[in-house]
Amino acid sequence: MSEEKEDLPPSQLKYQQWLQSKHVHVASDLVTTTNDTNLVVAGWGCVANSDIEKGMVLFSIPRAACFGAAAAADDAENDDDDDPTTQDTQMDMAIAILRCQQQNNNNDTKDEQDWSPFLNLLTPPPHGLPWMWSPEFRQALLRGTELERVVENKAKRIRMEYEQIVKQQQHQRSSFTYQEYVNACAIVSSHTNPWFGVSIVPFNTTLNWCKMPNVEFDLEEDVPYENTVACQRIVGRASCNIKKGQELFQAYGTSGASDSVADFVYRYGFAPSTLEECSGMDGDVVSIDVADILSIAEATKKQCKNHSRLNSETLNLNTRRQVGSDGSDIPFSSVTNITQLSSRLEALKMSGALDESPWDGMRHWTAEIGRPAVSFLQTFCASSQSKSRTKRDRENENFPVSLEVEDRLAFDDGGLSKLVGIFIVLLADDADWERASISLQNFENDHKGSSSSGNEADSCDSEAKDDESSQASDESRKDDITASILLSSIFNLCPHQREKLLQVALHVGMGGNDPWRALLDGVANAIATANSDIEQKLKKGKTAEQQQQQDEKKEDISNTICMGTTTLTSTSSYVQKVKAAFEAANAAICLRRRKLIEGELSFKNIFTDLVTQQAKNGQGSDDVTSLAKEEAIKTVEILRHVEKSILEQAIKILEMATFDDR
Numbered sequence: 001m002s003e004e005k006e007d008l009p010p011s012q013l014k015y016q017q018w019l020q021s022k023h024v025h026v027a028s029d030l031v032t033t034t035n036d037t038n039l040v041v042a043g044w045g046c047v048a049n050s051d052i053e054k055g056m057v058l059f060s061i062p063r064a065a066c067f068g069a070a071a072a073a074d075d076a077e078n079d080d081d082d083d084p085t086t087q088d089t090q091m092d093m094a095i096a097i098l099r100c101q102q103q104n105n106n107n108d109t110k111d112e113q114d115w116s117p118f119l120n121l122l123t124p125p126p127h128g129l130p131w132m133w134s135p136e137f138r139q140a141l142l143r144g145t146e147l148e149r150v151v152e153n154k155a156k157r158i159r160m161e162y163e164q165i166v167k168q169q170q171h172q173r174s175s176f177t178y179q180e181y182v183n184a185c186a187i188v189s190s191h192t193n194p195w196f197g198v199s200i201v202p203f204n205t206t207l208n209w210c211k212m213p214n215v216e217f218d219l220e221e222d223v224p225y226e227n228t229v230a231c232q233r234i235v236g237r238a239s240c241n242i243k244k245g246q247e248l249f250q251a252y253g254t255s256g257a258s259d260s261v262a263d264f265v266y267r268y269g270f271a272p273s274t275l276e277e278c279s280g281m282d283g284d285v286v287s288i289d290v291a292d293i294l295s296i297a298e299a300t301k302k303q304c305k306n307h308s309r310l311n312s313e314t315l316n317l318n319t320r321r322q323v324g325s326d327g328s329d330i331p332f333s334s335v336t337n338i339t340q341l342s343s344r345l346e347a348l349k350m351s352g353a354l355d356e357s358p359w360d361g362m363r364h365w366t367a368e369i370g371r372p373a374v375s376f377l378q379t380f381c382a383s384s385q386s387k388s389r390t391k392r393d394r395e396n397e398n399f400p401v402s403l404e405v406e407d408r409l410a411f412d413d414g415g416l417s418k419l420v421g422i423f424i425v426l427l428a429d430d431a432d433w434e435r436a437s438i439s440l441q442n443f444e445n446d447h448k449g450s451s452s453s454g455n456e457a458d459s460c461d462s463e464a465k466d467d468e469s470s471q472a473s474d475e476s477r478k479d480d481i482t483a484s485i486l487l488s489s490i491f492n493l494c495p496h497q498r499e500k501l502l503q504v505a506l507h508v509g510m511g512g513n514d515p516w517r518a519l520l521d522g523v524a525n526a527i528a529t530a531n532s533d534i535e536q537k538l539k540k541g542k543t544a545e546q547q548q549q550q551d552e553k554k555e556d557i558s559n560t561i562c563m564g565t566t567t568l569t570s571t572s573s574y575v576q577k578v579k580a581a582f583e584a585a586n587a588a589i590c591l592r593r594r595k596l597i598e599g600e601l602s603f604k605n606i607f608t609d610l611v612t613q614q615a616k617n618g619q620g621s622d623d624v625t626s627l628a629k630e631e632a633i634k635t636v637e638i639l640r641h642v643e644k645s646i647l648e649q650a651i652k653i654l655e656m657a658t659f660d661d662r
Contacts, residue, residue: 011117011120011121012033012121014117015117015118015121017117018114018117018118019065019202022062022064022065022202023062023064023065024059024060024061024062024065024202024203025057025059025060025061026058026059026203027056027057027058027059028049029049029050030048030049030050030052030056030058031046031047031048031049031058031059031248032046032047032048032049033045033046033206034046034047039245039247040208040247041208041247042126042208042270043123043126043208044121044206045206045207045208045247045248046203046206046207046247046248047245047246047247047248048242048243048244048245048246048247048248049244050244051241051242051243051244052238052241052242053238053241054238054239054240054241055237055238056237056238057235057236057237058215058236058237058238058248059202059203059204059217059234059235059236060233060234060235060236061201061202061203061204061233061234061235061236062231062232062233063196063231063232063233064231065118065201065202066195066196066199066200066201066202066234067096067097067115067118067119067199067200067201068093068096068192068196068197068198068199068200069195069196069197069199089157089161089360090184090185090188090189090192091161091165091185093188093192093198093200094181094184094185094187094188095165095184097119097122097184097187097188098176098180098181098184100115100116100119101116101119101120102176104116118200118202122187122191122200122205123187124183124186124187124190124269125186125190125268125269125270126269126628126631127269127270127627127628127631127632127635128186128269128628128632129186129189129190129266129267129268129269130142130147130151130154130265130266130269130632131151131154131155131158131266132182132186133632135155137629137632138151138152138155139152140602140603141603141632141633141636142599142636143598143599143602143603144595144596144597144598144599144600144602144640145262145596145599145636145639145640145643146262146285146286146287146639146643147262147265147266147639148599149362150266150359150362151266153359153361153362154266154361157361158181158182158185159178161181162178162181162182165181186269188200189267189268190267190268190269191205193217195219195234196232201217201234203236204217204234204236204250207236207248207249207250208247208249208250209249209250209251209252209264209268209272210249210250210251211272212249213239213249213250213251214238214239214240214242214246214248214249215236215237215238215239215248215249215250216236216237216239216250216251217234217235217236217250218234218235218237219232219233219234219235220232220233220234220235221233236250252264252268259281259282259283260281260282260283260284260285261280261281261284261638261639261642262284262639263283264281265635265636265639269635270631270635271634271635271636271638271639271642280371280642280645280646281642283370284370284371284642284643284646285368285369285370285415285646286368286369286370286592286643286646286647287355287357287366287367287368287369288366288367288368288369288419288588288589288591288592289364289366290345290354290364290365290366290367291364292588292591292592293367293422293423293426293588294338294341294426296423296584296587296588296591297338297423297426297427297584298337298338299587300423300427300580300583300584300587301337301338301427304427304580338426339430339433340433340437343437344425344426344428344433345365347425347436347437347440347482347486348421348422348425348426348486349365350440350478350479350482351421351479351482351483351486352418352479352480352482352483353367353418353419353421353422353425353483353516354366354367354422355367355368367415367418367419367422367588368415369414369415369416369419369589369592369646369647369650370414370415370646371414371646371649372412372413372414372416372649372653373409373410373412373413373414374409375409375410375412376409376410376411376412376413376414376517378410409513411508411513411514411515411516411517411518411521412513412514412517413514413517413653414646414649414650415514416517416585416650416653416654417514417516417517417519417520418514418516419585419588419589420516420520420578420581420582420585421483421486421487421516421519421520421581422585423580423581423584423585423588424486424487424490424577424578424581425486425490427577427580427581427584428490428577432489432490432492433490435489435490435492436485436486436489436490438489439485439488439489440482440485440486440489443481443482443485477506477509479509480505480506480509480515481502481505481506483505483509483515483516483519484498484501484502484504484505484506484515484519485502487501487519487520487523488501488502488523490577491523491526491527491574491577493523493526497526500522500526501519501522501523501526504518504519504522505518505519520578523574524574524578527574582654582657585654586651586654586655589647589650589651589654590651592647593644593647593648593651596640596643596644596647597644599640600640
């Protein structure tokens with residue numbers, strides 16, 4: 001390496017020497033590392049010295065220079081646990097960092113084992129992580145957000161981990177304080193990536209984030225550079241042309257598509273400033289706890305009996321909710337009027353309508369609401385202009401053998417139809433649920449021990465083998481089939497209609513796409529088509545013999561939907577069920593928004609008190625603690641704004657739903 005050194009501080013000079021000793025390659029003629037805030041957005045970053053062409057190698061870091069990679073290799077041989085990057089604990093890596101620093105301070109390390117030039121440059125995020133904030137401050141700031149319970153659970157776990165470490169240290173020379181441990185955990189949270197299991201990689205930790213990155217890091221094997229030997233390396237290449245003076249940026253996380261503002265705040269301590277207008281990130285979701293869902297289902301049943309409309313504003317936020325010591329919900333410990341509740345919840349989990357919390361250590365189930373796909377909004381807005389469709393229109397809605405990705409995304413309403421489906425299942429009467437339960441049991445028996453999702457999925461896959469999404473996992477195919485069985489059973493579709501609905505689920509659900517909107521449309525089309533056939537036959541004047549034949553056919557058609565003895569009763573029953581589910585879904589989202597808004601009001605009051613107290617103590621505006629809190633407020637304001645925009649868009653879409661046009 002020949003990067004200019006005369007202006008570098010001693011710590012950076014030692015780091016440059018350490019990089020050379022570890023055979024780290026940096027295109028120093030193209031890249032400069034700096035902490036000049038006029039050149040980089042925050043902290044340390046890298047800037048282009050000259051124009052860089054797409055594909056140029058800028059960094060090449062061998063495995064030996066990645067902190068934690070060796071330990072990850074040992075763990076891989078002796079540990080059958082899940083991927084460590086999915087486990088929200090930084091304990092092992094944090095302890096390793098602290099011990100390396102102590103050994104260096106005690107001169108207990110050999111030069112080749114000295115990681116201090118690298119580790120000493122790593123610091124926690126400048127304004128801290130949410131679980132590092134004081135309890136009163138973080139609880140006021142995060143109330144009602146996705147991170148409220150997650151951060152409290154994390155803070156408790158950090159304390160428990162440290163207490164466990166203290167017990168182990170009683171028989172060891174090394175020791176460190178609680179604050180040192182918290183800081184080390186924050187470093188691990190904000191700097192690690194899943195290379196070689198999990199590790200901290202030079203320069204991969206240096207580049208700042210941008211929504212439009214210009215550098216990509218990838219694992220490459222047996223790629224020697226200059227005088228180095230061939231080995232596994234993390235290689236950073238320019239993903240586009242970069243002009244001289246531009247900062248180098250990267251994407252954070254294992255998958256840019258799944259990034260969310262909540263995850264950024266939790267792991268990195270910031271919400272990207274480019275999101276101030278609430279464009280959000282692809283992975284943004286707002287979760288609705290199963291306890292709240294069940295509370296609303298109970299209230300809906302009561303309202304339906306009283307023939308009144310559900311009012312989310314009158315619901316009690318804490319209705320029958322208990323929380324276990326591990327953060328899990330323990331809903332409805334008392335008697336519920338939802339029969340066979342546990343089996344209904346299990347079916348909803350199996351269908352993918354209910355999701356286990358993505359936050360490690362949080363063992364509760366939720367319904368996740370995100371942003372609808374752009375193609376759905378375009379299709380939805382266009383279709384909402386028309387309130388009637390002819391029988392021919394409905395007949396032309398048969399799904400093709402193969403759907404393009406955009407065609408499937410046109411049904412992605414951000415999880416709203418899943419939420420409606422949840423309430424359809426929970427509000428189903430005993431007869432409807434018994435029918436669905438039997439169908440699910442038959443499905444399980446037919447496919448027990450099978451390595452695939454079933455013959456239905458196999459036949460569909462054979463028809464769509466040219467589609468790249470046809471290689472979806474068995475589990476996702478089971479989700480789609482279960483969702484189809486639930487709806488076709490509850491609405492008692494005939495075998496032909498059930499088969500058509502199953503094909504809808506399998507075609508739309510390929511590649512992990514959400515089929516619930518398409519399934520609800522499919523049920524509505526099936527019922528509307530059957531009723532249309534009945535109406536057409538009733539209008540025709542015939543002889544007595546023909547009339548008798550007509551009556552027999554009418555009875556057959558009515559039996560296909562089994563929702564009443566006349567067309568009017570069948571349509572009314574369907575509309576009542578779906579309308580109740582839509583109103584319940586709307587109430588659930590309104591309740592979630594209400595929690596968020598009440599959290600904002602609570603925070604404003606508490607924060608005003610904090611500012612007043614700081615003024616009394618004579619703390620100036622340049623006080624470090626005050627500045628950190630100010631930045632934390634800005635960060636969480638973006639998070640709140642993103643969550644509120646998701647909920648308000650969901651409410652708008654649900655309120656546009658109509659039930660009289662089918």
